[in-house]
Amino acid sequence: SxxxxxxxxxxxxxxxxxxxxxxxxxxxxxxxxxxxxxxxxxxxxxxxxxxxxxxDWDEFWQVVKGGGPCNKDRLKVRNKAYNEGAWVREAAMVHAEKRAERKNNN
Structure with missing residues (x-):
């Protein structure tokens, strides 16, 4: 530093x-x-x-390493959002593949 x-x-x-x-x-x-x-x-x-x-640096590093009081809830919400957003990622991939295919055919 x-x-x-x-x-x-x-x-x-x-x-x-x-x-x-x-x-x-x-x-x-x-x-x-x-x-x-x-x-x-x-x-x-x-x-x-x-x-x-x-x-309390011990507490700080415990939280950073995933041992905080809200960690399980935070991960649960994050995983839920990720899983519920799968359709968006899939649609984006299909769109990108179609776009690349059109570009290659021209």
Whole structure:
């Protein structure tokens, strides 16, 4: 990350990106009436940013690896959408094959 910033591939550090994300999403979450599960979350007037508690990286990586509380539901919905969309993929393939056949016959 430091090398990427030195080479100007990356313009902000992970900490800066995380802070920008928190600052942008907390007002939206509050507007929607959502509860944020961070007892340390509060607006810091002096910094002009939200302060938040420590990140549980073990929990983070568990979720990334598919062990999150919504993973089974997410996969179920994704698989359902994929299966129900089979006819669209099949129709697109038939159309592409017919188009290629017409092009080859001309």
């Amino acid at each position: 430091a090398q990427s910033m030195a080479w100007k591939i990356k313009r902000k550090s992970n900490d800066e990106l995380r802070q920008a994300f928190v600052d942008a999403t907390i007002p939206q979450a509050k507007f929607l009436g959502l509860t944020i599960p961070d007892k340390d979350l509060k607006w810091n007037e002096e910094r002009g940013h939200y302060d938040y508690g420590p990140i």
